[in-house]
Amino acid sequence: MTTAYWTCLFGGLAVTALLLVLGDLLDGAIDALDGALDGAFDSLDVGDVFDPLSMVAGVTLFGGAGILLDQFLALSNPVEVALAALIGVVGAVGLHVVYVKPMKASENSTAFSVREYAGKTGELATGVPAHGYGEVLVRMGASTTFQTAASFDGEPIPTGTPVVVVEVDADGVLRVAPLDDDDVAPSAAQRVIPPRLQTRA
Numbered sequence: 001m002t003t004a005y006w007t008c009l010f011g012g013l014a015v016t017a018l019l020l021v022l023g024d025l026l027d028g029a030i031d032a033l034d035g036a037l038d039g040a041f042d043s044l045d046v047g048d049v050f051d052p053l054s055m056v057a058g059v060t061l062f063g064g065a066g067i068l069l070d071q072f073l074a075l076s077n078p079v080e081v082a083l084a085a086l087i088g089v090v091g092a093v094g095l096h097v098v099y100v101k102p103m104k105a106s107e108n109s110t111a112f113s114v115r116e117y118a119g120k121t122g123e124l125a126t127g128v129p130a131h132g133y134g135e136v137l138v139r140m141g142a143s144t145t146f147q148t149a150a151s152f153d154g155e156p157i158p159t160g161t162p163v164v165v166v167e168v169d170a171d172g173v174l175r176v177a178p179l180d181d182d183d184v185a186p187s188a189a190q191r192v193i194p195p196r197l198q199t200r201a
Contacts, residue, residue, distance in 0.1 A: 062084050115168055121164050122176070136163060
């Protein structure tokens with residue numbers, strides 16, 4: 001069993017390093033393969049309970065624990081393997097709960113979907129031609145984003161026009177329409193002070 005333990009330890013360390021360095025690339029490759037196979041991997045989805053990083057960490061812990069148990073405790077092979085496996089499973093679950101799951105929740109909470117732009121107001125940074133694309137500046141929370149925009153009704157919209165995002169199409173392009181003058185709050189320079197409120201010089 002010693003050879004198996006060492007294989008799990010060094011193999012797990014190598015795969016962990018690979019996942020940390022190339023994790024996003026591997027995720028993209030798996031998604032592409034899943035798409036090519038018409039969602040064949042969907043049946044294997046278990047709600048991200050067993051993510052690759054945690055599973056590999058569990059195998060690594062199994063190998064390390066097995067080596068230590070083999071060296072320092074005089075246990076029978078079945079007990080030794082069972083105890084090493086238990087340590088590996090507990091370590092994998094602990095890593096998933098303490099590190100992986102909170103990191104994924106953090107990513108989901110800070111990012112927003114392009115679909116959330118529908119109903120938002122903004123201003124055209126680049127004018128939109130009748131049958132082409134421009135750029136709209138939209139505020140989302142504390143951030144300001146520039147998004148590709150097209151005219152909702154097929155009419156050209158000049159640069160600087162206040163607009164509302166009517167819908168988001170399948171390509172993620174924001175379909176915008178100009179806001180009416182009544183919908184746009186006047187700026188401080190545009191506000192007219194009623195005569196009765198003006199102070200005398």
